[in-house]
Amino acid sequence: MALALWPALRSTLRHVFDRSRLEREMEVELQFHIDAYAEDLVRQGMPPTEALRRARIEFGGVEGRKEECRQSVGLRLWDEARADLRYGARVLRQNPAFTAVAVLSLALGIGANTAIYTLAREILFKPLAVPHPEQLRIFSWAQSKQGHVGPLWGNFDRAKNGETLGTPFPYPLFLEMRKSNRAFENMTAFHDLYRLTANIDGTAEALDATLVAGNFYSTLWCRVIAGRALGPDDDTLSATPVGVISDAYWAERFARSAAALGKTIRVNGVAVTIVGVNGPEFHGPKAGGSPQILLPLSLQPRVSPMGDDGSLLADNHFWWVVVLGRLKPGIGDAAAQAALEQSFRSALQATLPGKKAEDLPRFVLGDGRRGLDLSGAFEQPILVLLALAGIVLLVACANLANLLLARSAARQREMSVRLAMGAGRWRILRQVMTEALLLATLGGAAGLLAGYAGRNAIPSLFDDAWTAHAMDVRPDARVFLFALALTLVTGILFGIAPAWRATRGDVQSGLKENARTSPGRSRARLGKSLVAVQVALCAVLLVGAGLFLRTLSNLRHLDLGLSIEHLVLFQLDPPQARFAGRQRVELFQRIEDRLAEVPGVQLATLSSEALLAHSMDNSCFRPTGRVAGSPAENSTWVNHVGEKFFDAYAIRLLSGRGFEAGDRADAPRVGVVNQKLARKFFPEGAALGKTITECDRDATASPILVVGVSADAKYSDLREDVPPTLYLPYRQAEELGAVTFEVKTAATVASVAPGLRDAVRAVDSDLPLLDVRTQNQQVEAILSQERVFATLATGFGILALVLAGIGIYGVMAYTVSSRTNEIGIRLALGARAQEVLSMVLRETSVFAIAGIAAGLIAAFALTRMVTSMLYGLQATDPLTYLGAAFILFAIALVSGLIPARRAAHVDTMQALRHE
Numbered sequence: 001m002a003l004a005l006w007p008a009l010r011s012t013l014r015h016v017f018d019r020s021r022l023e024r025e026m027e028v029e030l031q032f033h034i035d036a037y038a039e040d041l042v043r044q045g046m047p048p049t050e051a052l053r054r055a056r057i058e059f060g061g062v063e064g065r066k067e068e069c070r071q072s073v074g075l076r077l078w079d080e081a082r083a084d085l086r087y088g089a090r091v092l093r094q095n096p097a098f099t100a101v102a103v104l105s106l107a108l109g110i111g112a113n114t115a116i117y118t119l120a121r122e123i124l125f126k127p128l129a130v131p132h133p134e135q136l137r138i139f140s141w142a143q144s145k146q147g148h149v150g151p152l153w154g155n156f157d158r159a160k161n162g163e164t165l166g167t168p169f170p171y172p173l174f175l176e177m178r179k180s181n182r183a184f185e186n187m188t189a190f191h192d193l194y195r196l197t198a199n200i201d202g203t204a205e206a207l208d209a210t211l212v213a214g215n216f217y218s219t220l221w222c223r224v225i226a227g228r229a230l231g232p233d234d235d236t237l238s239a240t241p242v243g244v245i246s247d248a249y250w251a252e253r254f255a256r257s258a259a260a261l262g263k264t265i266r267v268n269g270v271a272v273t274i275v276g277v278n279g280p281e282f283h284g285p286k287a288g289g290s291p292q293i294l295l296p297l298s299l300q301p302r303v304s305p306m307g308d309d310g311s312l313l314a315d316n317h318f319w320w321v322v323v324l325g326r327l328k329p330g331i332g333d334a335a336a337q338a339a340l341e342q343s344f345r346s347a348l349q350a351t352l353p354g355k356k357a358e359d360l361p362r363f364v365l366g367d368g369r370r371g372l373d374l375s376g377a378f379e380q381p382i383l384v385l386l387a388l389a390g391i392v393l394l395v396a397c398a399n400l401a402n403l404l405l406a407r408s409a410a411r412q413r414e415m416s417v418r419l420a421m422g423a424g425r426w427r428i429l430r431q432v433m434t435e436a437l438l439l440a441t442l443g444g445a446a447g448l449l450a451g452y453a454g455r456n457a458i459p460s461l462f463d464d465a466w467t468a469h470a471m472d473v474r475p476d477a478r479v480f481l482f483a484l485a486l487t488l489v490t491g492i493l494f495g496i497a498p499a500w501r502a503t504r505g506d507v508q509s510g511l512k513e514n515a516r517t518s519p520g521r522s523r524a525r526l527g528k529s530l531v532a533v534q535v536a537l538c539a540v541l542l543v544g545a546g547l548f549l550r551t552l553s554n555l556r557h558l559d560l561g562l563s564i565e566h567l568v569l570f571q572l573d574p575p576q577a578r579f580a581g582r583q584r585v586e587l588f589q590r591i592e593d594r595l596a597e598v599p600g601v602q603l604a605t606l607s608s609e610a611l612l613a614h615s616m617d618n619s620c621f622r623p624t625g626r627v628a629g630s631p632a633e634n635s636t637w638v639n640h641v642g643e644k645f646f647d648a649y650a651i652r653l654l655s656g657r658g659f660e661a662g663d664r665a666d667a668p669r670v671g672v673v674n675q676k677l678a679r680k681f682f683p684e685g686a687a688l689g690k691t692i693t694e695c696d697r698d699a700t701a702s703p704i705l706v707v708g709v710s711a712d713a714k715y716s717d718l719r720e721d722v723p724p725t726l727y728l729p730y731r732q733a734e735e736l737g738a739v740t741f742e743v744k745t746a747a748t749v750a751s752v753a754p755g756l757r758d759a760v761r762a763v764d765s766d767l768p769l770l771d772v773r774t775q776n777q778q779v780e781a782i783l784s785q786e787r788v789f790a791t792l793a794t795g796f797g798i799l800a801l802v803l804a805g806i807g808i809y810g811v812m813a814y815t816v817s818s819r820t821n822e823i824g825i826r827l828a829l830g831a832r833a834q835e836v837l838s839m840v841l842r843e844t845s846v847f848a849i850a851g852i853a854a855g856l857i858a859a860f861a862l863t864r865m866v867t868s869m870l871y872g873l874q875a876t877d878p879l880t881y882l883g884a885a886f887i888l889f890a891i892a893l894v895s896g897l898i899p900a901r902r903a904a905h906v907d908t909m910q911a912l913r914h915e
Contacts, residue, residue: 088435092442099439102400105803106443106490107450109393112796114451114475114483116389119458120382122473123288127369129281131221132326136368137184137336139177139323140167141344141361149361153306153320154191155374165364167372168319171297171312173347174213177323180343183336184325188212188219189297190285191321193304195738195770197575199266200253204768207267209243210284210291211300219326220285226250227261227276235296237313241272242296247280249292266766267295268303268575285324286372297321305576324368337365381785384866385458385792388544391537392796393490398534399803401494402810404436405527436495437488444487451475451483461788464781466773527811532851534807535888538800539855542884543863545793547870550880552790554872555783561713561722562611563650566602566746567775569610570756572767573738582665584736587764592642594759595743600752602744605642608730609716610740611649612779616716620695621726623681624703634695636677637715637723640730640739646672646710648742656688656708663729670729672708677724692726704728718782719871742775749774789869801891808895812844816899837900844896845889852885859884 034055041051092099127133143149143164154168171189178187190212198207214235217224224244234242245260254260263274272295283290295303301311312318327336344363367373455473572591579587588606595604609615621636643659645651654675663670671692678687691703704726712722730736745752753772760767773781780787826836863875873880 084431084434085438087431088438091435092438098403099442101806102403102439103442103446105396105399106440107446108799109389109396110444110447110483110486110490111450111454112389113386113393113486114448114479115454115458116382116385117482118451118455118473118475118479120386121476121478123375123378124382125370126287128220128285128287128371129222129279129283133369135326136220136371137325137327137333138167138366138368138372139169139187139325139340140165140364140366141169142364143361149319150317151319153312153318154322155372164361166319166361167322169321169323170316170319171321172314172316173344174321174323176347177340177343181325181340183328183331183339185328186215186219187323187325188216189321189323190216191297191300192284192286192289192291195571195573196268196303197573197766197768198268199766204766206768206770207293208291209267209293209295209303210286210289211297211303212285212294213297216285216294219324222282223279224276225279226258227274229276230294230296235298237298239296239298241270241299241302242275243267243272243293244276244278245274245293246278246283246291248290250277267293269577269766270299270302272299284371285322287370287375289372302577303575305580310576322372324371333365337363340365380866380869381789384789384869387862388541388793388796391541392800393486395534395537395541395800395803397490397494398530398537399807400439402527402530402534402807404432404494405530433492433495437491440487440491440495443490444483447487448480448483451479458788458792461791462784464771464773464784465777466771528815528847531804531807531811532847532854534800534804535848535851535892536855536858538797538804539852539884539888540859540862541793541797541800542887543856543859543880544866545790545797546880546884547863547866547873547875547877548786548789548793550873550877551869551871552783552786555718555786558714558718560612560718561651561711564612564775564779566744567648568743568745568749568752568756568772569740569775569778570743570772571610571738571740571770572760573770574764574767581735585665585731585733588736588739589731590763591760592741594763595741595756598743598752598755598759600745600747600755602746603644603648604741604743605644605648606730606739606741607642607645608638608640608733608736608739610778611775612714612716612718612782613740614716614782616723621681621692621704622695624691624693635724637725638728639715639725640728640733640736642730645727645742648744649713651713652711654709654711655686656706658708659727659729664731667732669702669704669732670707671704672710672727673706674710674722674725674727675712676722677726678706678709680724718779785869786871801887804888805891805895808844808848808892809898812840812896812899813902815843816840816902840900841893841896844892844900848889848892848896852888855888856881856885 034052038048038051038055041054042048046054128136130136141149142159143166144162149164149166150170152166152168154166156164156166156168159165169189174187174189181187190210193209193211196207196209198205212230214230214232217229217231222229225247227244230242230244233239250256250260254263260274261276264271265274266272272293274293278294284294298313300306300313301309306312306320307315307318312320325336327333341363345360348360452475455475459473572588574584574587592604592606595601598604609617617638619636619638620634621638622634641659643661643663646653646658653672656672658672659670673681673687673692681687681692682690687706687709690706692706693703694701710727713725714720715723715725730739743752743756749772753769756772757769760769859881860876867875
């Protein structure tokens with residue numbers, strides 16, 4: 001379609017806006033007058049050379065008059081443009097209903113595209129708010145299937161070729177690479193920490209932090225707006241603990257008070273002095289992240305101890321810090337990669353002796369302008385949203401082109417009068433294009449405002465019900481340019497066909513009253529073609545909406561194998577510096593006992609992994625006495641739970657028992673397996689009474705006795721099959737991390753939450769309750785992407801249906817109006833009203849069916865790209881396609897029914913006198 005319109009568009013723009021053509025015409029006219037005057041002087045006896053000189057002087061010189069010509073052309077173009085704008089604005093004011101429909105349609109289409117583009121730029125493309133982010137590079141590595149780098153604390157992924165891709169590095173390795181650096185101005189390192197326990201003025205709360213190297217600010221060149229930045233002197237084990245808070249946290253927690261500087265707060269039990277505030281534009285070194293405080297890396301052993309002695313600063317085997325570097329001017333990526341590869345491998349061979357060279361990971365240098373970029377999972381959803389919004393805009397453009405075609409038919413007499421009075425066809429074309437661009441400008445401005453007002457509407461759909469809206473999407477100049485480009489393109493796209501048609505009519509026929517000529521039928525065919533395009537685009541949207549709605553419905557009606565009703569959840573993560581090993585287990589036991597005493601609480605329990613929260617613990621277990629097989633054969637999902645866990649979730653015990661108060665650390669180890677694990681480990685018979693052993697434990701380790709078999713129940717995700725699961729009593733655990741408490745109650749979260757906080761505070765006043773929500777809200781949270789797509793696709797589909805209905809009604813109304821005389825003749829010759837009604841509806845059905853067929857074919861090709869986003873059905877699901885076709889056909893018939901009834905009730909005598 002675009003290729004077919006391009007010749008007409010190119011010719012139109014060349015003639016309408018060709019300033020040089022007007023200048024050449026005026027210059028030719030000037031030279032004609034100079035030559036004519038010189039010829040008169042020659043006839044009077046003056047020599048030709050002198051006559052030409054005198055003529056040029058008389059007319060002010062060719063060059064001087066050329067400049068006058070240029071100025072005259074400029075004034076003429078400006079005057080004509082102002083006249084076109086004034087006339088176009090007057091025409092639009094005289095047709096308020098048409099203008100309102102046109103502007104509203106464009107505003108919705110452009111607004112949706114602007115909002116989603118703003119979101120896409122924020123999530124996928126926006127660089128770190130630091131000077132020259134294009135100079136930043138992020139360090140990463142790739143490990144073959146056979147290799148193993150060691151314990152990881154950070155982000156890693158699996159590539160399609162089986163390699164492990166990761167960004168964490170051992171801290172000593174980072175220091176070694178920085179020492180031997182020749183290609184970078186500087187290198188820095190950081191590590192994110194989530195949900196630290198902070199105590200500020202006696203109030204316990206959760207705090208997200210980032211540990212950074214002492215040269216972090218000097219490497220990234222990020223600024224502080226109050227106080228000072230962290231420096232190398234702060235990143236030593238003997239330094240006084242200090243931190244720099246974010247501007248948002250300064251405003252939220254301290255009301256931008258200057259007293260915040262120098263204030264001491266306790267972070268995981270460590271006294272930290274606030275020494276600075278980051279600029280409002282800086283949100284941390286991770287794309288999409290927003291840590292509330294930045295702390296020196298040297299605080300890791302005290303704030304978040306890990307490993308045998310709690311410190312990872314000298315551990316060569318633990319991979320945990322992310323490294324960013326700023327390239328020196330003139331150094332390319334290839335040179336930097338080569339320079340670092342050798343030092344990286346040398347350091348690895350020194351820290352991992354005995355490893356073959358081919359088993360060591362290879363160094364990979366990546367683009368660091370977005371810092372640690374984890375937006376890859378959002379790329380496909382964002383692109384799908386952009387495609388959906390683009391289809392809506394195309395439907396709006398086709399609809400407006402149809403409306404303008406109908407208006408050009410109604411204004412044919414006006415255009416013929418203007419042509420008869422001497423207006424050029426290109427002048428008429430420019431007027432119509434000006435009106436189209438004026439409509440596009442109004443719609444674009446309204447769309448930009450709508451996009452700005454709704455910039456956070458789509459991100460808020462992804463938010464959890466129990467957390468505050470975190471993302472504040474801020475449009476910038478690029479978003480404005482995007483909206484401007486979209487406005488111009490749509491104005492030209494829906495204006496070119498009506499503008500071209502406005503100049504094609506016959507002047508004499510157009511001057512006749514109520515003339516109906518063949519061009520009207522040609523225009524009707526073009527209008528029907530545009531409506532068929534609208535119907536096809538609507539079909540694509542409706543199929544997409546149907547697939548996403550059915551996916552959401554399938555996930556919501558899954559058999560979970562457990563009950564999620566009347567459960568209130570919250571998380572606790574005590575500081576490791578205060579509570580480690582068995583101390584944490586004893587703390588959780590005291591809190592569990594306290595929660596059971598809260599009024600309104602029926603029972604209280606806990607689990608190491610929250611159910612249906614994309615959280616899991618996967619370990620290697622095997623039946624006792626059996627030789628360990630491959631990791632896949634022994635892979636077992638583990639959850640340490642309380643004794644009332646199965647009662648809280650109504651998970652059925654098929655045989656044996658659950659956990660009891662006697663299942664403590666000094667008692668024999670016990671466990672409950674689900675059906676899937678029982679069949680996997682003991683296919684030959686009952687699992688009850690058998691024992692299971694951890695793969696990495698020695699022969700002296702006590703095995704786990706299976707005391708119960710439970711029904712299969714979902715664990716981490718709704719989409720995944722029930723995994724082989726082993727439930728262990730948390731009281732027998734040697735060590736626990738953060739845990740989730742599950743409280744059974746018929747009360748609301750708002751009414752029971754204060755009692756829960758008081759119960760926890762009674763045990764330890766420094767522990768904040770994290771993520772208080774219901775289990776139903778937790779399930780809705782993991783369905784956020786499916787819910788967003790179902791909501792937006794349905795909304796876009798309904799909007800496209802309304803626009804298509806308006807288009808079908810407009811085309812059929814124009815068709816009936818142009819064929820009034822024909823219909824009158826049919827009725828006069830004996831045709832029944834029912835036959836006329838059927839004739840009009842048959843015409844409606846023809847282009848509707850053609851559009852539906854084309855749309856379903858396009859949907860069949862396009863929906864294959866979203867197969868991975870569906871659940872419980874295929875992208876070619878016949879029921880969805882039939883449903884979309886039925887809805888579209890019904891809307892087409894309803895939209896064509898009113899013009900059809902009008903045609904069936906035409907007065908015969910009035911119709912015969914129509915022409």
